[in-house]
Amino acid sequence: MKWSRFLAVWILLSSCQTNEPTTFTPIHITQTAASFDGNEQNSGVKGFVDGKGFELTPSAAQRYIDLGIKFKEATVPILHEDGKLFLNKEGMVQFLELADKNLQ
Numbered sequence: 001m002k003w004s005r006f007l008a009v010w011i012l013l014s015s016c017q018t019n020e021p022t023t024f025t026p027i028h029i030t031q032t033a034a035s036f037d038g039n040e041q042n043s044g045v046k047g048f049v050d051g052k053g054f055e056l057t058p059s060a061a062q063r064y065i066d067l068g069i070k071f072k073e074a075t076v077p078i079l080h081e082d083g084k085l086f087l088n089k090e091g092m093v094q095f096l097e098l099a100d101k102n103l104q
Helices: 002-017 059-069 090-101
Strands: 044-049 053-056 079-081 085-087
Touching: 002 059, 053 059, 059 085, 059 090, 085 090
Parallel strands: none
Antiparallel strands: 044 053, 053 085, 079 085
């Protein structure tokens, strides 16, 4: 009697086994919302102006400069015009890459 139960359980469990191991891949968490710069949730980017680039807040411009220093990379210069700070598209790509590198 015990032998038949053992055989039945063994058959049941052996049929569930697969050749591929079951693993769980962790989900990569990415930022989906802009961070706060002062009291505004804009990550320090006020907007985009044709011909000039992305208008930055002073704190975002300083973050960009600090990241360039931290990772010892030459950064695209920030344009100062009429008391405003602008970063062209190439500079913004570099800013995002440096920010991602900083999170790792």
